Amino acid sequence: PRWFILHPVQHRLKPIYPHGYVSPESSASYVVMGWGILIIGGLVNGKPTRDVVFFDCYGHRWFPFASLKMPRASASAWLIGEKLYVFGGIGDDVAGSSNWAEVYNPETRSWELLSAVTPKMPFNIKQSALVMDETNAFHVLDQDGESSSFTPSKPLFVASGKTDSKPGFRDDWCVIGDVMFCRGDRGRILWCLPETLDWQEVKGLEELQHSCDITKLCRKSANIVIFWNAQPLGSESLELWSAEISLEYWRAGEREIWGKIERSGSLLRLDPPLTDSCSIKVLYANNVFAY
Structure with a gap:
């Protein structure tokens, strides 16, 4: 994997060189x-790792951080209040209620195993999102499509009784205000309220469905940013494109959300020779205020 920063004027990705960090x-x-x-x-050499590293977005340097208690891969990690929580990401053969979650203690600068009470432990988290309300509820969806929420003040996992049972692909959950968004198939962006999981399509973005297959969706303040691969007509190059989308809620009193493309364009280009299966995969993207 390679790290990049988005140039604020040119709107192109500029590489950040790791200086020894892998x-x-x-x-x-x-x-x-x-x-x-x-x-x-x-995953390091194909095996989960306990390593945690802090990337300084201002100085473009990497620093060691306190190691996890358990090796984890594909875990869900969230900063809830002033505490850092990590859920799941360990194998079914070792997973249990006593080691499934960890919390970082800033006073001791170390991780502590968190014993969470729950009628059913969602060991295999499929999606997760943090709703910033008075309870700071952390919502998870397990591999069976069943939804649960975690309240850090308890700590307690509670099954919502809701099931994400609608057919179709949904990935990259994120929350803006009290609404959850995700990317669906065929270039669609979907939304729902956390307590219902009744996914609806964001309207006004029909041109996306004809021009791109979204590979990553993330939040940028109150807007959504999407990424996709594109090959210019008549070219053998491969480009990574992005679009920033603003949102309008409850238009004309109806329970619907409309999107508007504020900016779109190519961020990165790979020139030939390229393999037939070559693609540019965005693992993570976020805006950080480096001061």
């Missing part, structure tokens, strides 16, 4: 903290 091959978790990003766990 990113996990895949399956790491990422959390914005302060002026940087934490890279948590992931």
Whole structure:
């Protein structure tokens, strides 16, 4: 994996050179903290790791962070209040209620195993999102499509009784206000309220469905940013494109959300020779206020 920064004027990706740091091959978790990003766990030489690294977005340097108690890959990690939580990401053969979650203690600068009470432990998290309300509820969807929420003040997992049972592909959950968004298939962006999981399509973006297959969706303040691969007509090059989309809620009193493309364009180009299966995969993207 390679790291990039988006040039604010040229709107092109500029590489950041790691100076000896080697990113996990895949399956790491990422959390914005302060002026940087934490890279948590992931696969190293095909095996989950306990390593955690802090990337300084201002100085473009990597620093060791306290190691996890358990090796983890594809975990869900969230900064909830002033505490950092990591859920799941360990194998079914070792997973249990006593080691499934960890919380970082800033006073001791170490991770502690968190014993969470729950009638059913969602060991294999398919999607997760944090709803910033008075409870700071952390919503998860397990491999069976069943939804649960975690309240850090308890700590307690509660099954919502809701099932994400609609057919279709849904990935990259994110929350803006009290609404969850995700990317669907065929270039669609979907939304729902966390308590219902009744996914609806964001309207006004029909041109996306004819021009791109979204490979990554993330939040940028109150807007959504999407990424996709494109090959210019008559060219053998491959480009990574992005679009920033603003949102209008409850238009004309109807329970619907409309999107508007504010900016779109090519961020990165790979020139031939390229393999037939070549693609540009965005693992993580976020805006960080480096000061």
